[in-house]
Amino acid sequence: MSERVVYMDNNATTRVAPEVVEEMLPYFSELYGNPSSMHSFGGQVGRKIAEARERIAALIGAQPEEIIFTSCGTESDSTAILSALQSQPGKRHVVTTRVEHPAVKNLCEHLDKLFGHKHRVTALPVDREGLLDLEQYEKSLTEDTAIVSVMWANNETGVIFPIEEMAALARERGILFHTDAVQAVGKIPINLAEVPVDFLSISGHKLHAPKGVGVLYVRKGTPFFPFLVGGHQERGRRGGTENVASIIGLGKACELAAQRMNVENTKVRALRDKLEAGLLEKIPHALRNGHKDKRLPNTTSVSFEFVEGEAILLHLDRYGICASSGSACTSGSLEPSHVLRAMGVPFTMAHGSIRFSLSVYNTEEEVDFVLDKLPPIIANLRELSPFWQAEHRGAVGGAGCKCSCSS
Amino acid sequence: MWEYTDKVKDHFLNPRNVGEIEDPDGVGEVGSLACGDALKLTFKLGPDGRIADAKFKTFGCASAIASSSALTEMIKGLTLEEAEKITNEDIANYLGGLPKEKMHCSVMGREALEAAIANYRGQPLPMAQGEVVCECFGVTDLEIKRAVAESNLTSVEEVTNFTKAGGGCGKCHDRIMELILEVRKEQHAERKPAEKPKRLTNIQKIKLIEEVLEREIRPALRKDGGDIELIDVDGDVVMVSLRGACSSCVASQTTLKEYVEKKLRELVTDTLVVEEVRQ
Known part of the structure; x- marks a missing residue:
């Protein structure tokens, strides 16, 4: 080599920013408490996680309580799509695109197996420049559509989809909208106060935070079924002890991303x-x-x-x-x-x-x-x-x- | 990242015999731009009928380039009769092995050689005579069957790794599986037909277990002052209780797994698990 x-x-993947590493280090050594603990030793860690949640929410124009920590972008994608299907058992149509990341593409192709009954999946085509036809998208939305899952930006070409318009069209019809934004967050401005998506996936290691941490944004009021069931972490929406240092790192990375x-x-x-x-x-x-x-x-x-x-x-x-x-x-x-x-x-x-x-x-x-x-x-x-x-x-x-x- | 051998890397970074021989005696072209790899092989015979020179041009990944380079080195100095005996495995071995997903690169080398020899002799390509099974990559049943037989392939995935067949739309997977079974059957017919273990009913299984315990196992344990009793059979789990010297012997667990279970698997059915029940 x-x-x-x-x-x-x-x-x-990206290099973990030195500022991020620095912020994480104490939580591997002296500050090893569990944020769920009653004692103040753990409690101080909990406060730091709350700060990370605020920093992440600020980057994407969300509320801190709309942020759920996960292990990666794939987990966030699976959680969003499966939750939407579970919360609307009568609806069995999913709209996505032909250019999604395998985390969404392969999941959509396996829904029948996971649920044990048929689902209809519309995978929208793109043109020679990688763009979607919005009219065709609008026509694909039906009463049976449970969720739309469309990436914000493509990992291979970088092509950006018009998520604002697409989410609005879904919202008008009462259809849940998920976007895999792992490539977009940190690179282009995102303001969820103005873009009506219901779920948005973030992956830490794509924006100079470590691997092994992700976020699922779930808009307040959106019906939600957890993917990992266990303890009361993330207010029962995602069981499992927090990946404390990485979460704190992701918070710092989001703060840096906003500055950069x-x-x-x-x-x-x-x-x-x-x-x-x-x-x-x-x-x-x-x-x-x-x-x-x-x-x-x-x-x-x-x-x-x-x-x-x-x-x-x-x-x-x-x-x-x-x-x-x-x-x-x-x-x-x-x-x-x-x-x-x-x-x-x-x-x-x-x-x-x-x-x-x-x-x-x-x-x-x-x-x-x-x-x-x-x-x-x-x-x-x-x-x-x-x-x-x-x-x-x-x-x-x-x-x-x-x-x-x-x- | 692929784990390539040093020899593959060497032949990729410093390919031997690149180019095209002018006025060649034989030309072999296989693959296409669309398929992702292609090889054009040209050779010239010397007055002694041996391959005096060979050159290649290859479009493809590192292992395709390395396989082509290796092939030209291997065939120089050979007669055509000797050269046509070279298999894809020989090419892969020459390179110190290829990742299994890349075996089709060595197959491409061999096919180009066959095509070049057929071109010299004015013969049609033998492998192209068959029925096209994989339309995506233009692979015939003859090519698939040969790869299955020579490299002992057992799954569609392996066939794809070696021949590319089935690596596209996947419509031909059933046909490939049929071909694998055909080859297996032909090979089976050649060998002496082995006795196939019949599926036992529960009653037959339990009876056979009892029989083996009585006839084989208990006499052997009794010799060491021990004994064994069959308590129950649940599916493939055989529950036994050790008696006599066995019940207090420190090596009893070894006896149970290494001797009793082995014997039962050998003589009854190979999925059995023996467990001790303490009473």
């Missing part, structure tokens, strides 16, 4: 734009995936034709550059990313897709480093590729396979 690390995989929101949308955005423009300019047959503007400021997904993503990543790895790919080979499955396929990105492009996701810790020097290293990697892999002929600047051969790509 290279000694230097250029970390541009922040949609996978401006940096995300100026400095980080500029770095991302420079990286993306540089790659598209320096490397022929490269294409951006996702709408140019309706996007998170930190994410870029670029496809390089005639080469395969895993091979690119392993070459980048030699320079310590961390990114990810929607290629089939990196996931262990044989088909490339369901997000890129839903967008109609041709298989030939999807196999060579690379996602860079930046953070406030990235520098312009790092962007220049990637712009220096990646073009020759692509050129070398293309030299190896039977489909690349420099003089033709295009593909040769490769026909005759009845892949699902042609459909």
Whole structure:
């Protein structure tokens, strides 16, 4: 492994901010009390958790009592969707999209098994830029719809969905609305006082807090069924002793995120734009995936034709550059990313897709480093590729396979 | 992250024999851009009929590139008769092994070699003759059956890892399972048919347990001054009580598991669990 690390995989996970670590440390050592205890030794921990709850609520425009601590984004997603179905046993329709994170996508695909009866799931398509058709969304809402679950921003492309409008349309019809906002919180402003969502999922490690802590926002008055049943923690809405240090860390991370929101949308955005423009300019047959503007400021997904993503990543790895790919080979499955396929990105492009996701810790020097290293990697892999002929600047051969790509 | 061997990494980062031979004797092309990996193999024969040079161009992941590079190294200097004996397992072994999800990369290498040899001989590709089972990746029943037989595959997932078949829409999973069973049956028919243990009814099971205890186990325990009594049988749980020297012996639990349970599993049915009931 290279000694230097250029970390541009922040949609996978982020560095825990040093300020967050500092705030957490005492709760591993001297302040180890249980917040549920009667004694003041535990009580002081409880007060710190209340402070974290306030900081998180402040970041998203919520009330502290609307915050439930969970173990991760996946738990928050499962809790919201299963709660909505349990609280409305007569309704058996779920509306979601074809580009959700597996935490929502796979759950929706397994509802029949979990509940032992049929559910109808509408997975809305997206267009070539990764955007939803709001008219089609509106038509999909029926009297039988129990819940809509639509991500705020996509993890692979960064594309942002119009959650404000979508939640309002659901609210008009009395349909519960959940949004997986793990990629959006901390990167773009969110004000739940104005956006009528009922459930919202947050994951700590996506915004410089540690792994193993998440939040489910549940709007006051929303019917709720707990997912983990046990003690009275979280006012009976989520049993299990609090992950104290991580919760306190997440509170600090949210406070930092609020302060840095401006940096995300100026400095980080500029770095991302420079990286993306540089790659598209320096490397022929490269294409951006996702709408140019309706996007998170930190994410870029670029496809390089005639080469395969895993091979690119392993070459980048030699320079310590961390990114990810929607290629089939990196996931262990044989088909490339369901997000890129839903967008109609041709298989030939999807196999060579690379996602860079930046953070406030990235520098312009790092962007220049990637712009220096990646073009020759692509050129070398293309030299190896039977489909690349420099003089033709295009593909040769490769026909005759009845892949699902042609459909 | 995949765990690649140093040899895979070496052949990926420093691939040997990249390119295309001009005016080759044989050309083999397999895979496609859409499928995620593709390999074009070209070779030239020397005057002695041996492969004098081989080159490749590959689109695909690290293991696809490494498998192609390894293949070209392996076949140089071989006659076509020798080269066609190379299996995908040979390619994987040459590289010190591949992650199981990546075995199809070595299969692709072998298929390109077969295609190139068939091209030289002016013959049709043998594996392409079969019925296409997996439409997503264009895999025939012959390819699947060969992989099942040669690499002893038992599940659809394994077949997907080796051949890619079934890795797309999944519509062919039932057909793949049928093919696996077909191969198993054919292999079975070749071997001497082994006696299949019949499913026992409860009564038969209990009788057989009693019989084995009487005939095999009790005589052996009595030799050491011990004894055993059958108390009850509940499903697969055989409840016994130890008597005589056994009841106070410190090694009695070992006797129970290592001897009694083993014997019963061997002679009655292999799911039995023996438990001691203290009375």
